[in-house]
Amino acid sequence: MATAQEFADRIMKIEGVKNFILVRQDGHLIIHNVEDPDKLTDITVLSGLGADAVKAQGGFTFFKYLMVSRGNKENYFIFQIEKYFLGIVQKADAFGPDLAEKILRFLQAISRKKAEAL
């Protein structure tokens, strides 16, 4: 993975992203640009790990993302990147499914580059 700051810069260039937070699965905060990182760290790790538990219970294979739908339309997305979880706050005027696809493509590109470098 690129450095945390490079990663943050690239995430923020994706259309529809308002804020982001990157945390390790053990709750260690890596980088963010949100107002209350502690609150978001908790919900990101709890939901990310929970989605993994539901995956095992339901017999599903690959966890793509989790979306928290909100009344103010600033939906919250959680993606898994190896031992990290990425939380994304959507801009209210963005279309959630499109944003999720853009983030997934971005994360896949990072994984590909990493695999090529090995």
Add this chain to the structure above:
Amino acid sequence: MKEIIDEIKTVPGIIGACVFSPLSGIVANNLPAIFKEQRLLAMGKMMTKFILAGRKTFSDLTETSIFYEESALIIRELFGGTYLLVMAEPGFNASLLTMTLNLSLSDMDNLSSQSASFVTTPIPAQPVSQVTPQATGKKMNLDEMLMLPDLGTPLGAMQTLLAKVIGPMAQIIFRESVEDWSAKHSVSHETLPALVKILNLEIGDEDKIAKFEQLISAHLSPGR
């Protein structure tokens, strides 16, 4: 409930849905039989934690969806500890599902509030020891009662279990019966048997009454 989940299933890409309560189990279900109820309930219970924990961070949370490679799971709270779990194919139309959910649930709310508005019996003043909406002279509605620490759980369970016995009219009947009960009795755990009597009159079928009483017996024990 069955009508609502059947309507949801008509949305393209929806595999099926179930309504459940972590306390009382599956209330209605139209998912393929391959999804055993025990497994659905286990998944549902895990997902209710997303809702409960999520609301601590996002007070305006409406639903949570998880997208896996093969399917998507959507969970939304209906009322008093009862949840709707929808399973969909990956490419389902999320906007259409949200619209269908909102319309179906709004119809359910409208029916419920219309029937409740016919009950106008004033509530007599009650000697209560703790500060509740009732103590301040304000008539307590079912939603407020469901928030009370000693009554919320048994009332929520009774509502869910009534749906299991009499089906989709349960929510309306329960709301009316609670209005009737709260107008004639103090709103407390001790007077819950009086609510059961009112509900039994509404059920009106001996077998169903027996089943209902059996299901709720555990929830009426003091200290629950």
